[in-house]
Amino acid sequence: MKNMKEIDIPIEASVEQSRTNPLARVFDELVRFCRSRSMFMLHYCTGCGAIELPPAMTSRFDMERLGIQPMVTPRQADILLITGYVSIKTLKRVILTYEQMGSPKYVIGICSCTVNGGMYWQSYATAKQLDQYLPVDLYIAGCMPRPEAVLEGMRKLMDRIRSGEADGWKDYYRRYDWYLGNQQHLFGDDWQTPADVIGEASHYDLAGSGTEGEHTHLLQQCQKPLEPQQTFFQIGGSLEVKGESHE
Amino acid sequence: MNTIVLTVVLPLLAAFIVPVLSRVSPLLGRLLGPLTLAYAILLTLQVWLGMEGKPFSIALGGFQPPLGINFYVDRLSLLFTFLTLVTSLLLWPWRNETEPRQYALTLLLAASACGLALSGDLFNIYVFYELISVASFGLAAATRSGAAFAASLRYLILSGLGSVLVLCGIAIVYLQTGTLNLAQLSQLAPETLNTPLGLSAFALILLGIGVKGELFPVNSWVPEVYAAASGRVSGLLAGLVSKLAVLVIVRLLVLLFQQESALHLMLILGLLGAITGELAAWRAKDMNRMLAFSSIGQLGVIFIAFSIPGETGLFAGLALSLHHLLVKPALFLLAERWWGSLAGLRGAGLASPVAGGLFVLLALSLVGMPPLPGFWAKFLLFTGLAAQSAVIYQVAIGVVLLSIVIEANYLFRVVMDLFQPAEDDRATVVDGHGWLNLGTTFLLSALLIAGMLLMGPLGAWLEGVAMQAADPVLYFDTVFSVSAIH
Amino acid sequence: MSKTVTPWLDNLLQEIEGIEIRRKDSRRVRIDIAADSLPTLLELLRGRAGYVHLSAITCVDWIDESQFELVYQLWSYESQSLVSAHIRIARDPGVYVSVFDLYQPAAFFERDIHEMFGVYFEGSPDMSKFILTEWNGPPPMRKEFDAEAWVNETFERKEYQPDWLKEITEQGGGIVKSPEEARQKKP
């Protein structure tokens, strides 16, 4: 599996630059170790591959040995398992779910449909390459890979997390414009998700050169991102709410 | 001292002159009545000052009491005479442009009422009672409406029957004792009238006079008459005439019938009157009828008060009667403008806030809000009742309390309607109350407030009156010790 | 009604001209009918013969005859038998009348056919997008639509030249022996 890397998956392979003083490095090492040993999995059963996951979790293969727990909501999850073909309609929900997850987050594309379209390669309804729309960290090929393959993939991902290579989520922020372009190409220009990715990128200073671009300007023109409700500390004042300004 | 007799004679005389005089000059006709009443009031005040509290007796026509008719004047009777004259003056039917018969009847009523209060002879009382009945029939039918005629006719029949009963009662008393003079009777009564026959005489007289006193079984004329009569007439009848009837019964009780069972009879009838009056008022649909039933209830309570033996009973009954005399006519005057159905009264209080305010004040006093005199009267009643050991009195306390609650409920239901803004603009209330009615009500309420402020001395004075009226021996001595004065 | 389609039904249907009945087996009948007399057939079948269940409307694209073929599958619970009515409508206007008033489920079948083939059913309650809400291209099931060309035009293929694949191709391509030979080799 060693030559998976050469596949020109358009990820700027930049290993996380480790911090200088030794204590911080040990701490980072510990955090990465824990991150690798405790992965919360949100399996988004988009396609047929999902049927392979229950056996991976139950007594025969027992994912919990590796510290992987199934979680229900994207907020709590680290890994997003896209199992099987991704129709365009589902891809919208997948992107929304991905943006709702807390980073560092990883996407695993199970089944060959996510790699290159699989057996639906010439279907008009499915998205062919998942990594054009989401930064995919790991592909597990197979038209429904067996649980051993899934676990092998998981172990692979754990090694890459511990070594710090699996930083696809940074790439989403750094090259958000490219991703957004592909998404708009598929869903049309009025495509918007409630999560404000650009704001998030600047907030956690993960914004790279590719974050802003002509696609994001298109996004800004069509829709205004949802500002969170700031607490309003001004007492009194004459402005009445519409509801009861009837007098 | 015997100018007091003029208070009976002058209004009687004026009553017959007025119709004739008004044909000559209507203005004089209208003024004569009030003038005679005012003069009579002055007379009573003069006598009041003269007698300094000592009762005296006047033998009319020079004949000594056992034979002739005498007037017995003590503080109680003088008080009632004074009240009669003042109330008649206040409730004088000014606005009534119709023929002067109305004035004549009112004067007749006033004269006979004074006579009733003063007279010391049983048959004389019966005569004046008849005179009052005649006057009240005429007044009741004054509004000339069909309902008024029917109501006064029914009142006439009932009152006539009542008079027959009184006559039988008096006949029995005469058979037993051989005399009609109250003083002599009071001396003979303990031996002769203590028998069941005596008691039946009392019962007959009680029922007979009870008609006018709105006693329970015989007061079914009250709602129709008051509903049909004008506010002033109903005020006169409810406020004044009923009190006099009660006074007569009380006099008989004190002087003639000291038996226990007589008191109990009156108590039971009073209880029934209170309960039925209040409950019926709770269901009443229009203002006058509600006030009529309320006055039945109140008079029931007064009968209960007077049925307490001894001086406390008299005192409590007197206080309640005085309070009722003040409040009920005022309410009837207010009802003159708001006579419509209770539902139609919505928003009336806002239209004429003064009338609304007065109505609330009077309602509060009727219900017994503490500082107002109503509360003290009721408190006296309760302490009197509590002092008695008999179970019936405890039941009476319960009944009166219940009646107060019901009264509060329906009175304040009306108050709430008065002060709620009317939803639709067709509220029936157009103009105010007319300054005359409002003025009289205002005066009565002022008297009420004055009573509240002077509660201490007023209470003590009333207690004196009750003390004096309560002992028959004093009555007997005054009547027979004094030589005949022409 | 007996299990088989009774003879009186046959002569009942003869009255409709241009009708051709072929009995597939005891419980299946295929009826070819002219397009404009289909509603009368459906009413007869529904009213008289108890064919109350319209289970499907399918559309076949005969591109060379430039015609659409609509097949109405009707089932009768009483006679336990299936009638499939076949009609042909012209392809270019691609318009036909809706049978929604006779069979309510027809609304969905017609809406689906409209989305996939572009056949417009007048009177059908709702002709909006049904499943392919994201798709704004031509009706995809029509034969003249070349899905593969559309895919190649909108999506790029991922070039996949891993070393191990290069070695195999150098040794003369992946599968050297055909599966039959491989099977024969192992007796």
Next chain:
Amino acid sequence: MTPLDELLLFSGLTLVLMLLLGRFSYAGKIATVFYAGQLLFLAKMADRIIDGSIVTFSLQVELFGLQMSWRFDALSWFFAVITLGAGLLSSWYASGEWGERFRRQGGNLWLLHVALAANVFSMLILLGSGDLLALFIGWELVSWASFLLMTVAGGRAIQAAMRYITYAMSGAMAILAGIVLLWSHAGGLQYGQIIDVIAQLSQAQVWLLVALFGSGFAVKMGLLPFHLWQAPAYAETPGPGAAFFGAISARMGLYAIILVLVQLIGLARLSELTIPFTFLDMRDLWAWIAVLTIILPTYTALRQTDARYLLAWHGIGQGGYMLLGVVLGDALGSAGGLLHVFNYATNQAVLFFAVFAVMFRTGTADLNKLGGLITRMPISFFAMLVGIIGLAGLPPMNGFVSKWFVYRSLMIEGEPLLFLGAIIGTLGTILSVYKLIHNTFLGQLRVEHVEVREAPWSMVAPMIILMLLIFATGVAPGLVLDWVALVQSAVGLPVVENTLGGVELTSGSLDMLWVVGVLFAGFGIGALLFYSGGRTRQVHQLDNYAGGHFLTAETRYHYSDNFYAGLMHLIRPWYRGSFVWLESTLGSLLGIAASLMQRLYGALHPSIYLLVTVVVTLTWVLL
């Protein structure tokens, strides 16, 4: 001029001033200043009260052989402090923009100010009553004044007021019957005479006495059988009136019950009155009434959808705690009950202020039409938060201390079932107060409330004062416990010896200073742990998990209706409304009797009645 004279005169002056100046805009401010003045006079009286002496009113009224006098002892002083405090804050609340808005919407601001002043004045008279007659007069004045305040809002408030007046009058008449009964035995109505007479009264008479006085005072306090009028009456009263009612008006009943049941009759005498066939005595009966009053109204409050009604129903529930504490009679229990009067007054007032602030800004108090106001009205949120923590009785706030006292005394006394009932009541309170704060302030903010602003200063200032008060008396309950000890000694209950933080007992003590200190230390550690994580970023309320669905402003993504569905599913059949049925049958019986009587008078031939009566009386006489 004793301090009590000054106080009552000043209070009367306030009433007169309100009558004259009520309709002007600055009337509210004047009223607030005058209430503060009354509070100062009360404080001036404090030193004499503290050393246990009684302040008397110089005017003595003598009528019909009964003299009426007024005096203030520690008990009345304690209740007067709460009354004036509630009055001050309510009129301050009404003097600002709330009053302007109320007048502009057609409300009768003059009547509100007059009624509030009348209420405070009549309550001071009631609290100062020196003998039973003065007590009854004060009682009547208070009920009529609260009737006046209830009718301010018109419409539904008038029906509620009518219902109240029927209850109040029947209660007052029961009390009058009791007083008259006592008068007939004692000859006078002074407390001294009454105490001696009661000592000799037979069991049956004391039974009757307790029944009459108890039911009369229970009406005002809203104890179980007579509680139906209180919730609508208090909820329909406009803003500050409801807060004033909720805080103190129902507690006048408790004052009178303490005066009569504890001071005059004495709890020991109560426990002698055994109820036949049951092992309960009168004190247990009262305790059970109190516990049932805790449980039933609280679980009715749970189902209300209007915030004002929810709080009003809680008012009845919490009254049960106070009565339970007092009836228990030991030092700890009565201290708990009396302390709860103060605590609950502050909690209820701040909650009502917060609800009316929300109503002022959004125009509605319906819990299903609000939501997410925490970002728009943060201070009102804090006020409601402090209020509900106090109401639920959780540690940092004062509500916990008084409830702890009641529970500990229940434990020491060994009353498991009462303890269980009280706890079920508390849990019901916790559930319903969370529903209140969740449906109003938490959850999705509605589109129409996006522009809502915080309530004006005149409404926020009283809230802040109350918040500080609740927290201060929560951390250091000793401040109020000293007053409570004074009251206990005045009333004759065993006195609780307390420290600043709570009470030292061999069987488990409470020291709030330590508990709250440790609690905030724990919060500090929690915060430390929390901020050790990465930087947080706030997201919009629509950026929420909805199973992959794209949330838009139109979708009402908020859960508030049928809030405790699971619980309601189980206990909905238990709400049979038996009391409502009882009340309506009584009313209809009265109606039937009334129509019967009226038909009696409608008879055409009255003369028949005459003859029948004559025959009856004659037979009666001759027998």
Next chain:
Amino acid sequence: MSIQILLMELVLMPLVAFVVGLFLVLMLRRIGAKLQRRVGPPMMQPLYDIVKLYGKKTQISHGWMHDIGIIMAVGGYVAAETLLPVPGMDGIADKGGLVTLVYVMMIPSLGLALGVGQCANPNGSIGIARALTAMLAYDVPFVIVVFGVAWYFGTTNLVDIIAIQQAGGVAGWGATAMPLLAIAGLFALQGMLGKQPFEIYIAPAEIATGPMVEMSGKYLGGLFVMQCFQLYTAGVLYVSLFLGGGENWLFFLLKVFVVVAIPMTVAFLFPRYKTEQMIRLMWKWPVMIGLLGLAFVMH
């Protein structure tokens, strides 16, 4: 009680609680795994989860009340730990007794409830409504147990309670003196832990883990820490009331693990109850047993 010792205990007791809590969570997941014939998570798995959650880069919050809610949740339990005496350290157990502890344990659930309320997610609100109803359900038997214990030992000061029990040896233990109350206590313990049979408010499939629906990163980490504290507090409370507290650390920990193991095994054997079924169960059997026990204790 010198301030330094108290400060030291204020830090040490929660730390001990956290560590023991981690191993309790581990035991929970291990028991679950063994019952399902699985290998089960490695030794330090709970710690990995917590460190990972705290190490997450983006922390998603819905407002300042959301943060304060989590702080209150964790802080409340830290304060509750100091009220729970452990061998060697008494904290401020004598300043506030058993009733105070019961109330302090309610603060975290209130804090969580407020925090989840601000997340503005109906799944969370439904979860909190069910959690509070569950609290209503299991608190009734728990309160009967508290009353019985307070009545039997005559005091609510936990230090004294433990001293009395230890004085009498095994015979002096609460469980031996009040067996029925101990059983009722087990029911209450089961409800308090909020695990499987009474886990309606976390029902993952139905309301997407209820209150935790919008918790990510350190918020979820805070709730995991709270779960450790919750298990520890419930276990230690039961032990100190019924099993005589800890003479020394070994026995103490042994008792805690055994006591907490019982509800855990029950958790993985029973399906989830609906809310009203839970209330009906909790208000029927444990209350009856508790009242019966009370009757024995008091007479």
